Amino acid sequence: xxxxxxxxxxxxxxxxxxxxxxxxxxxxxxxxxxxxxxxxxxxxxxxxxxxxxxxxxxxxxxxxxxxxxxxxxxxxxxxxxxxxxxxxxxxxxxxxxxxxxxxxxxxxxxxxxxxxxxxxxxxxxxxxxxxxxxxxxxxxxxxxxxxxxxxxxxxxxxxxxxxxxxxxxxxxxxxxxxxxxxxxxxxxxxxxxxxxxxxxxxxxxxxxxxxxxxxxxxxxxxxxxx
Numbered sequence: 001x002x003x004x005x006x007x008x009x010x011x012x013x014x015x016x017x018x019x020x021x022x023x024x025x026x027x028x029x030x031x032x033x034x035x036x037x038x039x040x041x042x043x044x045x046x047x048x049x050x051x052x053x054x055x056x057x058x059x060x061x062x063x064x065x066x067x068x069x070x071x072x073x074x075x076x077x078x079x080x081x082x083x084x085x086x087x088x089x090x091x092x093x094x095x096x097x098x099x100x101x102x103x104x105x106x107x108x109x110x111x112x113x114x115x116x117x118x119x120x121x122x123x124x125x126x127x128x129x130x131x132x133x134x135x136x137x138x139x140x141x142x143x144x145x146x147x148x149x150x151x152x153x154x155x156x157x158x159x160x161x162x163x164x165x166x167x168x169x170x171x172x173x174x175x176x177x178x179x180x181x182x183x184x185x186x187x188x189x190x191x192x193x194x195x196x197x198x199x200x201x202x203x204x205x206x207x208x209x210x211x212x213x214x215x216x217x218x219x220x221x222x223x224x225x226x
Contacts, residue, residue, distance in 0.1 A: 003078050004068035004147050006028050007078035008036050010047040011104065015078055018152035018170050022183055027061040029068030031090065037062060052068075069095035074102060074176065075137075081107040084132055088125060094182040100173040102180070103127050103198075104151070106205050111130060115209045118202060127167060127198030138173035141198035142166045142181065149220030154185045154221070162221040165178035165189045167197040175203045 005016040006029040013028075020026040030036045039049045054062060069075055069091035080088040084105045088096065107126040110118040120129065127141035142165060142184040143151045164186045168174045178189050192200060204222070212218050 003027075003076065003189055004074075004091075005070035005076040005078055006030075006065060006068065006091065007076075007080070007105075008050045008062075008082070009043060009078070010045060010054055011070050011151070012078035013047075013050070013053045013057075013075075015104070015180040016146035017057050018178075018184060019076075020057065020060050025119075027063055027066040027068045027071065029063060029086070029087075029091065031065060033062045035084055035096060057083055059222070064196055067097060069099075071111060072099065074100045074180075077101055077103045077105050077130070079105055081105040082109070083127060084126060085198055088130060088134060093136070098132045099137055100170075100176055101130060101134070101137050101139045102177050103130055103139055103141050104203040105175045106144050106202055108205065115206070115213070121203060122199065125196070125198040127195050127202070131169065131195045137168040138168065139195055140166055140168035140170075140173050141195065141201055142177055145204045146221045147212075150219065150221055152184050154187075156161055157219055157221050158223070160187060160224045161187055162223040164221075165190050165192050165197075165201050169194050172193055188224070 002025045003019050004027050005012050016026050016028050037051050044047055077084055077095055107118055108116040110116045127139055131139040164181055166174050176180045181189050
């Protein structure tokens with residue numbers, strides 16, 4: 001598939017590299033490609049400069065958001081949750097229409113310090129906000145409940161015996177995303193329902209962050225035993 005990954009942080013790079021490794025035609029979208037490639041300092045999460053990753057993954061193009069979305073069959077939203085709507089707006093509603101948006105972002109609010117809270121929460125979700133803002137796109141919330149390395153290599157944790165969720169209004173879009181998840185190695189894909197169920201998936205983050213703090217690592221995931 002032709003896939004655009006929006007976002008140049010650790011999650012975006014990890015997803016883009018994995019998808020390219022599976023043979024997809026991948027580009028990364030960013031607001032200003034030249035500025036992104038010119039950065040020499042780690043980001044706020046300590047991730048090495050994007051140019052360092054790109055030097056090892058030169059087959060992945062780096063283009064503005066709109067160009068990335070225009071040429072893609074599927075778009076992965078791997079931007080910072082607080083900037084997701086702005087990034088997708090920059091990508092262009094016309095470029096998103098009729099396409100699957102695989103939304104893996106979380107609406108983390110750092111305004112009150114660490115650990116972050118969620119905004120929106122309870123009665124809304126980032127996934128729903130994206131679907132409302134781009135009604136002609138098919139938003140599927142997934143992978144937001146685990147760290148990037150586990151997203152693309154679930155066998156890192158418990159031999160892959162854990163769960164991943166999908167939420168969305170369109171059955172075909174969820175099926176397409178499920179195929180990508182399975183290609184990463186996920187075996188237990190749970191369909192939570194329509195896009196409103198993204199509220200529950202996003203609300204896993206507060207406990208995820210506390211577990212991360214307690215264990216000192218993000219290399220874990222949830223298994224729904226039944």
